[in-house]
Amino acid sequence: MTLSKKPYKGTRDFFPEEKRIRDYMFSKMKETAELFAYESYDGPLLEEVELYKAKSGEELINDQIYSFNDRGERFVAIRPEMTPTVARMVAQVHREVSKPIRWYSIPNLYRYERPQKGRLREHWQFNVDVFGAPEVLGELEIIQLGIKLMQSFGANSNHFEILINDRAIVDKVFKELLKCSEDECYKLYKLVDRSKKLDKEKFTTQINETTLNDEAKLIFNEYLALNSIESLKNFLTKNSIDEKSIELISLDEKLKDLGLSDYVVFDPTIVRGLDYYTGIVFEIFDKNPENRRAICGGGSYANILKIFNEPSLPGVGFGLGDVTLKDFLKTHNLLPDFSSPKVDIILTTQDETGLNSLLNLAHSLRSNGISVFTQLEPLKIKKVFTLADKKGASFAALLGTQEIQDGLVQIKNLSTKDQKEFKIDSIDEIKGYLA
Amino acid sequence: MTLSKKPYKGTRDFFPEEKRIRDYMFSKMKETAELFAYESYDGPLLEEVELYKAKSGEELINDQIYSFNDRGERFVAIRPEMTPTVARMVAQVHREVSKPIRWYSIPNLYRYERPQKGRLREHWQFNVDVFGAPEVLGELEIIQLGIKLMQSFGANSNHFEILINDRAIVDKVFKELLKCSEDECYKLYKLVDRSKKLDKEKFTTQINETTLNDEAKLIFNEYLALNSIESLKNFLTKNSIDEKSIELISLDEKLKDLGLSDYVVFDPTIVRGLDYYTGIVFEIFDKNPENRRAICGGGSYANILKIFNEPSLPGVGFGLGDVTLKDFLKTHNLLPDFSSPKVDIILTTQDETGLNSLLNLAHSLRSNGISVFTQLEPLKIKKVFTLADKKGASFAALLGTQEIQDGLVQIKNLSTKDQKEFKIDSIDEIKGYLA
Numbered sequence: 001m002t003l004s005k006k007p008y009k010g011t012r013d014f015f016p017e018e019k020r021i022r023d024y025m026f027s028k029m030k031e032t033a034e035l036f037a038y039e040s041y042d043g044p045l046l047e048e049v050e051l052y053k054a055k056s057g058e059e060l061i062n063d064q065i066y067s068f069n070d071r072g073e074r075f076v077a078i079r080p081e082m083t084p085t086v087a088r089m090v091a092q093v094h095r096e097v098s099k100p101i102r103w104y105s106i107p108n109l110y111r112y113e114r115p116q117k118g119r120l121r122e123h124w125q126f127n128v129d130v131f132g133a134p135e136v137l138g139e140l141e142i143i144q145l146g147i148k149l150m151q152s153f154g155a156n157s158n159h160f161e162i163l164i165n166d167r168a169i170v171d172k173v174f175k176e177l178l179k180c181s182e183d184e185c186y187k188l189y190k191l192v193d194r195s196k197k198l199d200k201e202k203f204t205t206q207i208n209e210t211t212l213n214d215e216a217k218l219i220f221n222e223y224l225a226l227n228s229i230e231s232l233k234n235f236l237t238k239n240s241i242d243e244k245s246i247e248l249i250s251l252d253e254k255l256k257d258l259g260l261s262d263y264v265v266f267d268p269t270i271v272r273g274l275d276y277y278t279g280i281v282f283e284i285f286d287k288n289p290e291n292r293r294a295i296c297g298g299g300s301y302a303n304i305l306k307i308f309n310e311p312s313l314p315g316v317g318f319g320l321g322d323v324t325l326k327d328f329l330k331t332h333n334l335l336p337d338f339s340s341p342k343v344d345i346i347l348t349t350q351d352e353t354g355l356n357s358l359l360n361l362a363h364s365l366r367s368n369g370i371s372v373f374t375q376l377e378p379l380k381i382k383k384v385f386t387l388a389d390k391k392g393a394s395f396a397a398l399l400g401t402q403e404i405q406d407g408l409v410q411i412k413n414l415s416t417k418d419q420k421e422f423k424i425d426s427i428d429e430i431k432g433y434l435a
Numbered sequence: 436m437t438l439s440k441k442p443y444k445g446t447r448d449f450f451p452e453e454k455r456i457r458d459y460m461f462s463k464m465k466e467t468a469e470l471f472a473y474e475s476y477d478g479p480l481l482e483e484v485e486l487y488k489a490k491s492g493e494e495l496i497n498d499q500i501y502s503f504n505d506r507g508e509r510f511v512a513i514r515p516e517m518t519p520t521v522a523r524m525v526a527q528v529h530r531e532v533s534k535p536i537r538w539y540s541i542p543n544l545y546r547y548e549r550p551q552k553g554r555l556r557e558h559w560q561f562n563v564d565v566f567g568a569p570e571v572l573g574e575l576e577i578i579q580l581g582i583k584l585m586q587s588f589g590a591n592s593n594h595f596e597i598l599i600n601d602r603a604i605v606d607k608v609f610k611e612l613l614k615c616s617e618d619e620c621y622k623l624y625k626l627v628d629r630s631k632k633l634d635k636e637k638f639t640t641q642i643n644e645t646t647l648n649d650e651a652k653l654i655f656n657e658y659l660a661l662n663s664i665e666s667l668k669n670f671l672t673k674n675s676i677d678e679k680s681i682e683l684i685s686l687d688e689k690l691k692d693l694g695l696s697d698y699v700v701f702d703p704t705i706v707r708g709l710d711y712y713t714g715i716v717f718e719i720f721d722k723n724p725e726n727r728r729a730i731c732g733g734g735s736y737a738n739i740l741k742i743f744n745e746p747s748l749p750g751v752g753f754g755l756g757d758v759t760l761k762d763f764l765k766t767h768n769l770l771p772d773f774s775s776p777k778v779d780i781i782l783t784t785q786d787e788t789g790l791n792s793l794l795n796l797a798h799s800l801r802s803n804g805i806s807v808f809t810q811l812e813p814l815k816i817k818k819v820f821t822l823a824d825k826k827g828a829s830f831a832a833l834l835g836t837q838e839i840q841d842g843l844v845q846i847k848n849l850s851t852k853d854q855k856e857f858k859i860d861s862i863d864e865i866k867g868y869l870a
Contacts, residue, residue, distance in 0.1 A: 011479030
């Protein structure tokens with residue numbers, strides 16, 4: 001049997017071009033996080049399964065997690081998400097460090113699922129979280145950071161929008177207006193969460209299958225029809241819900257203050273699953289009609305530290321995956337060309353007696369911080385420039401038979417086409433020419 | 436039961452300070468690899484176990500690997516090393532790309548072992564490999580790159596040395612001089628590989644337990660006593676082995692040419708285990724008598740593509756782990772201080788009415804590429820500078836009650852102690868002051 005050359009199902013080999021694309025996306029994440037003074041952290045790839053159970057309950061564990069017993073009978077999992085890890089880490093230090101705690105990471109995550117567009121078994125996810133920020137300000141900052149990240153790729157409000165909601169509103173609607181029990185609330189949450197994926201007819205059928213009475217159904221449909229903060233405000237007033245109890249209203253004002261309201265759209269169907277969110281929830285959504293999907297999801301969660309018996313500390317954060325981000329950038333033609341690497345100079349010799357000179361020159365240049373691609377076998381001049389182009393070189397050095405004899409080297413600036421001759425040991429002059 | 440806050444056994448949480456140290460080490464790896472025009476790649480964290488079996492045989496698989504069946508009954512492992520992955524990837528593309536192929540990566544790897552100094556279950560490893568380089572030149576380049584990396588941390592020949600050997604010599608000694616069978620060779624390899632860990636007496640006992648006759652034992656001991664290329668050359672001549680058949684001899688000359696021979700020491704006991712190496716093998720070794728250990732191991736291997744039924748393509752590479760590197764840097768006091776993060780400016784208000792001004796100023800500064808730490812709750816002036824110091828800020832901005840009323844902000848240069856007042860909306864002027 002021949003050994004397969006393919007990567008394991010649902011994972012990717014990052015050949016240099018793909019890796020440069022990934023590095024580019026990651027560098028923007030890092031730069032953006034650091035603009036906001038978020039500090040980088042990382043945790044282990046393996047965690048004990050208990051941690052995920054405590055945070056998410058049994059459902060996720062049984063379904064999608066890569067879990068196994070280690071040789072010491074510890075039941076462990078490859079991390080499917082970063083939040084439990086960051087919560088575990090914050091739980092260790094939150095008493096000693098000043099608030100807010102602002103952290104980011106770009107971990108790889110594993111979920112066992114059928115590979116499809118935008119979903120793979122292994123992906124990387126930019127995670128930013130702020131813990132212990134004053135009310136609304138954490139949410140504001142995290143959303144600003146999300147917008148700034150997208151802008152750093154050249155995207156603007158033509159390309160993406162932020163769909164936003166507040167679980168406090170949903171809770172009030174379900175519990176106070178519809179008078180739902182916990183059980184009914186749970187079912188409605190599930191229904192709302194799936195509403196974008198269901199067609200209208202199916203959705204209506206499913207509403208009709210709930211225990212809601214006619215009046216409640218009316219209110220529910222009215223809620224689902226809201227499409228702006230203005231309409232939400234009217235809805236709240238009409239149903240005697242105090243605006244001041246809703247953080248989303250004051251967040252919206254702060255976003256307006258910063259001129260960011262163009263990006264943000266109220267969406268009553270955003271609830272972010274049955275997850276641990278407790279307040280504002282949002283998704284960065286692609287506006288391209290052919291790629292209508294979430295690039296990122298996040299929100300605020302008050303109780304994550306409770307699983308460690310720690311006092312609650314409000315957290316806000318989001319996760320943004322590399323697979324969906326790359327799809328987004330490609331769809332909108334925002335991905336620069338990464339087909340070639342970059343190097344300062346390529347050194348070639350046209351005569352094998354030049355090899356020692358070439359190695360010595362490369363060594364000296366590198367000692368001066370100049371990146372060098374060495375062609376280790378003689379190369380005809382006409383092939384030098386094709387190779388230089390493929391290797392992304394800014395300059396090409398030629399060592400022909402005559403040059404080698406005379407201790408010289410020809411260096412060509414590949415963008416200006418200017419060419420100059422140097423003594424091969426005049427490193428300072430060569431360095432000046434390359435600068 | 437309370438949930439544990441500790442990371443899984445043998446793994447680490449990278450809190451920001453530790454993460455900055457790791458980032459520093461990785462950035463030097465990246466810079467050095469790119470000085471030599473090596474391109475970055477990455478592969479999946481999981482590979483099918485077959486891949487490791489094909490490369491290393493059953494021993495490693497049973498002992499130390501994290502392996503399990505996925506839900507589709509594929510037998511997979513968390514990568515314990517990168518070489519099989521890079522070989523698999525090279526096997527996919529080597530026919531289409533120009534040689535040499537120069538690649539690097541910094542993957543995290545897992546081995547199930549008892550955690551101890553320098554050995555953890557999860558570590559990161561800098562991997563550099565060159566495929567298809569002409570004889571000796573790949574080895575030369577990889578060793579140069581290793582030296583350059585160590586130099587990039589401020590290390591020199593007082594701190595480390597490269598212990599080097601050539602499996603071709605070992606093979607000739609075992610097979611031609613000692614006339615060993617395959618089986619005996621295998622046992623001797625194991626013995627030589629362990630020789631540094633055994634005390635002299637135990638080692639002698641174990642030699643006596645071999646089937647070597649007295650003459651062979653004499654030659655074997657003579658070989659083990661070699662301590663320089665000169666002594667090796669004499670040994671080869673005495674035993675009628677042609678120097679030209681030994682790559683290490685010509686490698687040594689090239690290293691001399693480049694002025695690198697100070698770093699390199701011939702060591703007859705370096706064989707790099709029973710691994711897949713076929714030619715030159717080496718270790719970067721700490722010279723500190725209290726930390727005598729390998730920081731890095733590598734060498735050349737001719738046959739790795741054969742497991743994919745591909746024609747052989749010579750490869751040379753090394754792996755250098757983050758745990759041992761950090762120990763080395765600490766031992767020699769070569770690790771800079773990473774206790775604080777870095778940020779351009781910290782914005783503080785001494786009066787809560789200043790919050791909106793502060794948020795707006797932060798927003799404008801960030802839009803100009805300036806990194807900003809915002810203190811979201813009013814802070815007394817005397818506490819500002821302690822916080823600024825802790826956050827690694829270069830400047831601190833103060834918004835007191837009077838400034839807020841007047842639309843002004845005080846900005847202090849924290850290194851020169853110079854302080855200046857600005858209109859809060861004069862972003863260009865502020866930007867100029869911060870530059």
